[in-house]
Amino acid sequence: MAKCQTCGGKGSVKCPKCKGAGRHGDGGFIPGGTKQCDNCHGSGVVKCGVCHGKGYV
Ligand SMILES: [Zn+2]
Ligand SMILES: [Zn+2]
Structure with a gap:
């Protein structure tokens, strides 16, 4: 890891x-x-597509 x-x-x-x-x-x-972002639902961050949100690979 x-x-x-x-x-x-x-x-x-x-x-x-x-x-x-x-x-x-x-x-x-x-x-x-303004409109809430439908990609991140207003949070401004999205799950990392590389590690799928785990933080390690
Ligand atoms: Zn967004
Ligand atoms: Zn990542």
Whole structure:
């Protein structure tokens, strides 16, 4: 077992869809307001796809 280099052992990575903001809107995704990111559900982070959330590989 080795620590996952992608997430640094945390098991989660910054959401690529909202870039860690947890919502869309400021960048112009949704005209007229913000919307919770449906990829990370507003948390701004998603489970690491390399280690599947375990933090090690
Ligand atoms: Zn997101
Ligand atoms: Zn990982």
